[in-house]
Amino acid sequence: MERIMALTTSAPKGGLSYGKIHLPINIEGKAKIKPVYTGLCGTDRAEIAGGLPFTYNPVGQDYMIIGHEAVCQVLDIEENNFGIKSGDYVVPVVRRRGSCINCRIGRPDNCSDVDHDIREAGIRGLDGFNAEYFYDTPENLIKINERSMLKVSALTEPVKNVMKALEVFEKLSERSIFTGDDSTYLLKNCLIIGTGSEAFLYAFMAREYRMKVYMTNRHELGEQKMKIIDEISVSFYNYMKDQGPDKVDLIIDTSGDPATIMRFVRKLNYNGVAIMFGTNGAASDTPISGNDINYIVEHNITIGGSVDGSKKHYLNAIQHLEKWNYSEGGAVNKLITGIYDPDDTGIFMEKPSDEIKSIIKW
Numbered sequence: 117m118e119r120i121m122a123l124t125t126s127a128p129k130g131g132l133s134y135g136k137i138h139l140p141i142n143i144e145g146k147a148k149i150k151p152v153y154t155g156l157c158g159t160d161r162a163e164i165a166g167g168l169p170f171t172y173n174p175v176g177q178d179y180m181i182i183g184h185e186a187v188c189q190v191l192d193i194e195e196n197n198f199g200i201k202s203g204d205y206v207v208p209v210v211r212r213r214g215s216c217i218n219c220r221i222g223r224p225d226n227c228s229d230v231d232h233d234i235r236e237a238g239i240r241g242l243d244g245f246n247a248e249y250f251y252d253t254p255e256n257l258i259k260i261n262e263r264s265m266l267k268v269s270a271l272t273e274p275v276k277n278v279m280k281a282l283e284v285f286e287k288l289s290e291r292s293i294f295t296g297d298d299s300t301y302l303l304k305n306c307l308i309i310g311t312g313s314e315a316f317l318y319a320f321m322a323r324e325y326r327m328k329v330y331m332t333n334r335h336e337l338g339e340q341k342m343k344i345i346d347e348i349s350v351s352f353y354n355y356m357k358d359q360g361p362d363k364v365d366l367i368i369d370t371s372g373d374p375a376t377i378m379r380f381v382r383k384l385n386y387n388g389v390a391i392m393f394g395t396n397g398a399a400s401d402t403p404i405s406g407n408d409i410n411y412i413v414e415h416n417i418t419i420g421g422s423v424d425g426s427k428k429h430y431l432n433a434i435q436h437l438e439k440w441n442y443s444e445g446g447a448v449n450k451l452i453t454g455i456y457d458p459d460d461t462g463i464f465m466e467k468p469s470d471e472i473k474s475i476i477k478w
């Protein structure tokens with residue numbers, strides 16, 4: 117039986133170990149894949165800390181390989197209709213289709229029964245990507261065209277969330293004229309709550325729309341983050357100290373904190389849109405006031421949730437990363453603030469100050 121090195125946890129109780137394991141038994145595919153870089157995110161750290169009750173090990177295993185952000189090289193693959201060959205670089209998708217109607221049309225990101233219908237690599241019942249190598253199906257691999265962008269391609273998975281959220285925004289904003297009278301978003305403001313990696317990626321997208329972009333948090337930022345913020349012409353303010361813009365047209369929340377979100381809802385302009393992306397199951401309940409509801413109703417505010425993304429959003433993500441790599445100079449590369457080895461397990465326990473995205477080099 118094949119044995120491989122892998123980073124594993126035991127869901128949902130947590131923990132982390134790096135060592136030899138038997139090649140997972142739940143693998144169906146015949147494409148042999150080796151990770152080049154894997155990305156580390158808050159979900160991984162929360163899983164290891166035992167803070168995500170919805171996570172579970174693959175059937176028949178008492179562990180799960182962690183990690184759902186990766187760029188990999190194909191070592192060996194059977195002939196397939198997706199144009200993927202041995203030697204290609206690919207990003208494996210996280211969420212795998214179940215049998216509900218949305219999954220059947222290729223939209224597991226809109227699954228109608230997430231708790232029972234789908235599996236997510238490194239999160240729900242399916243091994244993740246932090247392993248010496250693993251097997252997968254061609255259907256679940258997205259090919260990277262630009263080999264010079266391998267490191268940045270580790271951001272494909274988080275960027276696909278941005279692509280989905282912006283699709284949601286475009287649909288929601290259609291009910292009135294959202295652009296200015298010059299047909300553009302040039303005079304529109306976008307406020308991004310949070311300053312983590314996902315928040316930065318939303319900022320790149322809003323910049324591409326040519327909106328005026330603000331990022332906010334309840335504390336000051338370190339030098340490294342402020343430098344990137346300046347470089348991409350985004351304005352940052354600490355909302356404990358400063359007021360920020362009077363009115364905004366689009367709010368994107370990456371904090372998942374209800375009190376924080378409600379603090380900003382009344383900043384939205386008429387016909388404004390708020391996209392909620394962040395989640396925080398541990399946040400305390402926040403009452404919503406009658407005045408908040410009046411404001412939301414009278415201003416035609418739309419609040420939309422957005423989670424995950426489908427294969428088409430991964431493809432969009434790759435295109436946008438290529439575009440940003442060109443249009444924003446080195447700023448996209450600078451989002452990767454640390455590169456670690458698989459045995460640097462400390463990085464999973466403690467977040468370096470000023471981290472945007474830490475990646476593991478396999």
Ligand SMILES: [Zn+2]
Nearest residue numbers: 216219227233
């Ligand atoms: Zn489904």
